[in-house]
Amino acid sequence: MGSYAREDVLFLLKNLNGQVEEDGLEVREKAIQSGVHYSEMLPIEYSPTATYMNLYEKALDYYKEKVAKAAGLVSEQILKRSGKQLVLVSLARAGTPIGILIKRYLKLAYGLDVPHYSVSIIRGRGIDENALHYIRRCHPDHLIQFIDGWTGKGAITKELQESCKHLNLEGLSLDPTLAVLADPGHCSALYGTREDFLIPNACLNSTVSGLVSRTVLNREYIGEDDFHGAKYYTHLADADRSNEYIDVITKELEKVMPCVKREAQSFKVLDEEPSWQGLQEVKNIQREQGIEQIHHIKPGVGETTRVLLRRVPWKVLVKDRNDPALSHIFQLARENDVPIEEYDGMSYACCGLIKKV
Template sequence: MNPVFLKPKKIGSYDEKDVIFLLKDLSNYKLEDSTENREKLVQGGQHYSETLPIEYQPPSEYVHLFWKSLNEYKQKLALYVGITAEQIYRLKGKKTVLVSLARAGTPIGILIRRYLEYRYELIVPHYSISIIRDRGIDENAIHYILQRHPGWSIQFIDGWTGKGAISKELTKACQKFKNDYGVTLDDTLAVLADPGYCSTLYGTREDFLIPSACLNSTVSGLVSRTVLNEQLVGPTDYHGAKFYQELMPVDVSNEYIQHIALEFPAVQEAVKKYNETFTQKQAATFQGMEDVKKIQAEFGIESSHFVKPGVGETTRVLLRRVPWKILMKDTNSPYVRHIIMLAEERNVEILHYPEMSYTCCGLIQPLRSQNNVDS
């Protein structure tokens, strides 16, 4: 196989100047199942990447809360985008290829690309590819990028960290790629928020609300989670995803990007000041796992996979899993308003739990003994 022939096809609602998805379009296949049925299958041994959850369509009050949060935090987001982008530029230089991990990483990758264009008039390529826990990264996509951009440096990007499962998966995948093909890839994962201390390249380690975590495909280019189902994805294919064109009337993906990008001039001085005082960052210690182990023991949870720390991961639990309980450091935090709304909608208990470094944590309902659970 010569991966250069795997020419990507247009998928999603983003302009291809912002991002090129290296994904196989599976829009014509029925992959969704109810949250409850899917949870049983996943906890029973089916890999989470073989199916998709039904896309949650929020009520108007929740959408209003998304816009309220975006307007409140857009300048903060722009600041952390700038801080992250400046680090990438300093470390990798002009010949950098941004590779975001679909789908939470995609809008962050676009914002970093937009910042580099704004700040340095630098147009860098940006691709979004799939990585799946326990199954690795899409090697066909990596081969395509390397052949299109020989001699360039790849920078992997995601939105945030929780326990660090994807960071570890990326490291494992990069080592495998080196062993198999003799090509060294930098496994540093750039994120806006790193509350789990899982990366050395981040905007902040505060566990704050990144508003794109509130929604699903409608803030991620109308692209589903990535799929790796051998009945639909062959060895010469990219990993798959669906393009939810029917959701176009409620798509806010490009508006989200624009709202934050317009704040770049307002945060420029703050980014510059940060760069001037920049010192060596703390190592990736994965210290958030200490909280996870403590919670796991306290609540008698068999697997750490059922403990999802951080604002982003807690939101995901409520949007596409069967939640059991939600732990919150401070129920009055502005970062958890949407989580409280979702928990009330799904009748999920919220417990005050101040003794953790994360803002909140979602606990998944164990349905049975399991060996293979969602990321």
């Protein structure tokens, strides 16, 4: 499963090619808002348009050093906290490229070749328990470190905590601490940065995530003993940038490594309790904007970009209308006739609001 090299990651997912049909944006949005769980269906994924690719390439060129530095810093924190007997478990799919970068940093900086798996976690339904039991059987004495790309409201952080609590009753000895590249939501103690910026792999779908779809948990296709499912979009191979992305950032890792090692000495987050500041800000937005579902609020640059590219947007809130780092947000909003409102009551640079349909 997936277009990454096996030595970079092993996806623990059931291949659903030929079984699940994708739904269009409007159909899917209406189904979700009428009560169908988002994990029971898949959106249609097309070859990226010129707009997508232009945005991705600009973001990669502009932020590649920042991504590498954050990946290095969170890697140093993981090593300091957990030691060398370690298994990386990234959350499919946005966490997967970050997990690969952490694995590569540990190999470059310390010669460590740690196992890395990618598993499914689904909001409201938990992590793939069969996958975690499999990993624990393969690595009974290793510490499992969960990895994701970034935080928003912290919904996945809370989902992971609940899942680990349940699995620990079954003797799996899991630490629910989630390591992320960026933590603008202030809901993780292990992060590379808390700056809210556009992580380039937020711009594309499967074509920067190993050609793997969003994960599926639909009992029509997934049995009790199966891993959660996904599709492997081999028809998008010509547009695949997954390994290119990893290789570009890996070159940057080599450049920033001396700086990262120096900064890591004073980068103290290990005993810091997350404040969940972002979640409180989102609740304020929900109340002030009269939004029924908190899931219709997507905070942060990456999530706002995804709302404008993949969902049905209602409006965008920005902290500063003159922020040059949000030029792509302003452009996408103009192209889609989405209104922008200035809102300075948040630590995020921007926030995307999904339209009720």
